[in-house]
Each structure stands twice: as structure tokens, then as C-alpha cells.
Amino acid sequence: MNETAEVIEDTQSQETVAQETPVAFTDTLGDEFKGNPIFANFQDVNGLAKSYMHAQRMIGADKIAIPGKHATDDERLEVYRKLGSPADVSGYEISFPDLFTDEEQSAFKETALANGLSTNQASKVVDFLKDTFTQAQSQNEYSAQQIVNDNRAELEQEWGNAMPQKLERARSAVVSLLGSDEIMESIELSDGTLLGDNPQIIRMFATIADQISEDALGGPTSEQISTPAELEKEKRELMVTGSPYWSSQHPEHETYVQRVLALNEQLYPELDEG
Numbered sequence: 001m002n003e004t005a006e007v008i009e010d011t012q013s014q015e016t017v018a019q020e021t022p023v024a025f026t027d028t029l030g031d032e033f034k035g036n037p038i039f040a041n042f043q044d045v046n047g048l049a050k051s052y053m054h055a056q057r058m059i060g061a062d063k064i065a066i067p068g069k070h071a072t073d074d075e076r077l078e079v080y081r082k083l084g085s086p087a088d089v090s091g092y093e094i095s096f097p098d099l100f101t102d103e104e105q106s107a108f109k110e111t112a113l114a115n116g117l118s119t120n121q122a123s124k125v126v127d128f129l130k131d132t133f134t135q136a137q138s139q140n141e142y143s144a145q146q147i148v149n150d151n152r153a154e155l156e157q158e159w160g161n162a163m164p165q166k167l168e169r170a171r172s173a174v175v176s177l178l179g180s181d182e183i184m185e186s187i188e189l190s191d192g193t194l195l196g197d198n199p200q201i202i203r204m205f206a207t208i209a210d211q212i213s214e215d216a217l218g219g220p221t222s223e224q225i226s227t228p229a230e231l232e233k234e235k236r237e238l239m240v241t242g243s244p245y246w247s248s249q250h251p252e253h254e255t256y257v258q259r260v261l262a263l264n265e266q267l268y269p270e271l272d273e274g
Helices: 003-020 045-058 073-082 102-114 119-178 182-186 199-211 228-238 253-267 269-273
Strands: none
Touching (some): 119 228
16 A cells, blocks of 8 residues: 555544544633533534523513521512412312311411412312321221121120020110210220120120129010020030939930930030031
């Protein structure tokens, strides 16, 4: 390759490198502008043009200075007023839910005004509080109902078929001792349930009912239904070692056997159905 060809090839190579290497926008500016940091964020002339157009549109527009960290409360409130906070509480047109009393509504408006909230902002806070309260109330109601269901299941497990009678006798004992069962439905416990839903209270009055006369309880006299525990106790007593149940020669053997069978039917009705 001769020297002329080498020069041409070298020149073409330099031009290719120059074309591949992008030129920074600030490098195209005059010397008096190149070092100015105001242009550092611009990538091309289009960006500079857009910034200029935006600046032109802002000329004559209302401007609100942002309060500094040493601004007074009055200075901050002045800014909030410009941003939409009313001059006094009468400027708040808010739809309060029923859960707010008149006093609470007034106190909320005073607090909102003191903190420079606009009507829109204050309304959104009220909506948030309403939704939060509603969700919490629903959860509490669900929890209370779940506790009631659990308490009932506990008594059903303990009393079995005797439960309706036990509950009625417990209620009768309450009326006999207190004159009315209204107290059981009017006192709310800390878990959201009523006094009459508490299994310990129900057991207590059911026990009291077993200790006082039928006349004192009032209402028609009916044969007392045994609980599963009472049925099991009677069965164990019938089947104790040496009882007629185990001796086919004993004159009461058949009576004992039939009674145990009857107890099993009450204790395990699902076996009888099968």
C-alpha cells in the first residue's frame, strides 16, 4: 500500500470515529455558556426549547412561595389559604356520617382549620375514618358472633340433648332470682357478647335451677333430661364389677342390660342410625 492510500484510509477512519462519538450538547455552546451549570441537564436543543416555552407560560401566573423550615405557623397558614383552606370553619362543607356527634364534627372542623386542610382534604379524612370505623365495627360484630357460636357449641358438646331444657331452666332461675331475664340481654361484656351468652353464667344459673324447687322456677314441670356426662355416669354405675349386668342368672340382669342399651342409644345416636 502506498503512502497516499494510507493517508486516505487514516482520514476515513478518523471521520468514522468522529461520527460514532456523540457530541455533548454543552460542547456546541459558545465558550461563555459551556461552563454554566444551568445547561448541564439539557441533552439537546429541543430540551432547551421546551424549558424556555414552559418558562414563558409561567410569566404572569400566580405563584406561591413554599415556606422555609423557619416559617411561622401564620406564614404556613397563609399558604394553605391560597391552596384552598377556608378562612373559618363555616367554609367546610363536609358530609359527616352518623357516627360523628355534633361536638365531634365541630372539633374536627376546628382541627382541620388549624392545620390548613382544604375542604377536599378534610372530606377525604372523614371518609377514611368512616371506612376504618365501619370495617372495625364489622370485624367486632363478626368476632362477637363467632364467640357466641363457639360458646353454644361448647354447651352443646357438654349438655347434648339436654341443652334446650338446661337453657330454659337457667333462664327460669334468672327470672326467679332477679325478677326478669332482661339483665342477661342488656349487659355487654368486654368481648362484645352479652351476659346471657357467657357459658359460665349459663352453667351457674342452670346449677342453681337444679337446687331450687320446680315451684320456685315456675312453668310446667317436665322430666329432667340428662346430659351426656350424667348418662355416662349412670352407665358406669350399672356396669360396675359385680352388678347384675354381668350375671345372666341375676333376676335384674335383663333390666340392667336394657337400660345400658337405652343409654348407649342416647349417647351414640349415630350408631343406631347406622
